[in-house]
Amino acid sequence: MGGLLQALVGVSEKAAEIARLCRREDPLFQLLVAEKTGADRNRRFLQDFKTLADVLIQEVIKHDLGKEFPELQGHIHGEESNEFRDVQGGTVAVRVCATPRDTVALLLSVLGPEQAAAELLADAVHRDVTLQDEALAGVEPPVSPQDLAVWIDPIDSTNEYIGGREDVPPVDGIAPAGLCSALVLIGAFDRRSGCPVLGVINEPFFRRDPRTRRWQGRYHWGVAHGDTRLCSLSPPPARAVPRVVLSRAEGPAVRGALGPLCGGRPHFAAGAGYKMLCVILGL
Template sequence: MAGLLQALVGVSEKAAHIARLCRHEEPLFQLLVAEKTGPDRNRRFLQDFKTLADVLIQEVIKHDLGKEFPELQGHIHGEESNEFRNAQGETVTVRVCATPGDTAALLLSVLEPERAAAELLAAAVHRDVALGDAELAGAALSIPPQDLAVWIDPIDSTNEYIGGREDVAPRGGIAPGGLSSALVLIGAYDRHTGCPVLGVINEPFFRRDPLTRRWQGRYHWGVAYGDTRLCSLSPPPPPRPAPRLVLSRAEGGPVRAALGPLCGGRDGDGDGLRFAAGAGYKMLCVILGLADAYVLSEGSTFAWDACAPHCHPAGPGGGVVALAGALRARQAGDTGPPPELVYNRPAEGAAGAERWANWGGLVAYAHPQHLEAVLAALATVPGL
């Protein structure tokens, strides 16, 4: 299992390199920015390039993990379909081929005539990654890979990745949007229980090198298995008297109004309310101690968004709970631990990607007292 954790980190680093490459190398960058301009976008492709970048990262992760751990094959899941129709109407299945030349030829069948772009991507797909992380190499774990399955979010917060804003000023350490909120998320869960086990969060755009102007990334890994709780990060700070909460910018007015006073403000404008893009990024803010909880009242996140961050212990009593289920339990007088998200159980009656939505919202929290305060505040909101 320690080898699997290292493999997850390694493929996340390769994925981050591909994400950075698409923004730095001119042949790829021009394809990427063409998606931002509405009617002026590049119409040669029946699917947009940002989707190809997502799919390619996903397929690289599936290929590399499946090759090293054959027992995972068929149990590595992602957000994207890997089938494209090219400009000639032909269906192309994106995959990693045996050689860089073969992979470049396959990608060119989608990107024709952008040969330079296809070759750059193929070279990145086949590059080797060396980690040199002593703490990671020393992690001693014991769970058979054949008991696990994997969720991949190849580029979480894709719209911020495409927008590419680099000048978004953080507030209290939390960026409201921009390139820094685009993450690579890879989480492993127990096939039988659905509980999260291993997670890697990679920040491809953590900071720019002041000399080269190239982006540098960083990664975080976490383990949550039985009584084992390991994390590459330090424990979060003690709980704030008034919690700092991070929300989606699309969160509704009634939820904001209920949570604002909890954070020390009035009329739904609490001093401790923050707003950010990307479910993975908001969960990372809780893990880093920049926020005490992330609250989402709608079913707009999915298993691939939450699995990797859920594996990072955000405090001795932290976790990620299903909001609607937790509210029902409290209304029924149940004072026990609220239901945590699980990742092996598709939603009944839903189809396609919606089968894996976190219906009813979620709360990712670092301290139990803040979870209870959030649930008490939201118990007054109609419709939740």
């Protein structure tokens, strides 16, 4: 289990780097966006998007975990369809190929003449990630990967990721919107009971390096199995008045029901994952 948890964190770090890579190439990023339609459309929003980063991250996680833990193959599921619009207007199934060259060729069917961009993405996909985390290395709860399944939300809060806003000031430490709410979420659950066993939240856009101005990320992990309760974070202190974090899309009934719990001052944020992170961090 310790190996699986470390692998989940490792693939989340690779996923975060792919997300940052796509944001760095802004003209490329615009090219990579395809609107969700039909069964893939999110009913909650007027316009929702599927990005190549979304699909590629999901397929990288499936590929890397399935390769390291064959007993997980067929039990790794994700938020996104892996079909992407190609340059001719058709569809291509995005996946990780056997070699970087083959992955480049597949990506070019989406990117058209963007050879350099395809090579950058393929390099990130096939690059090994080494974790330098002594605390994580010592975590080995007694559960087997063959009892688990995995769920992936490759980039939660996709609209905020696409918008890329960095100028949204926090309100009492909580960002109402913006790039910081775009997270990589990976969870493992018991195949029989459906109960969550472990999870990873990765923040690809936690802060900018003051010298290079490149984005830096961070991750958090947790384990809940039997009597084992482990987390990379300490429990936050209790608040005299609880905070409630909602989506701005919530209607009057929900706001009215939850408002009294927080003294009538709810906070607002984008993305289910970011809202959960606000709770975990005690913001």
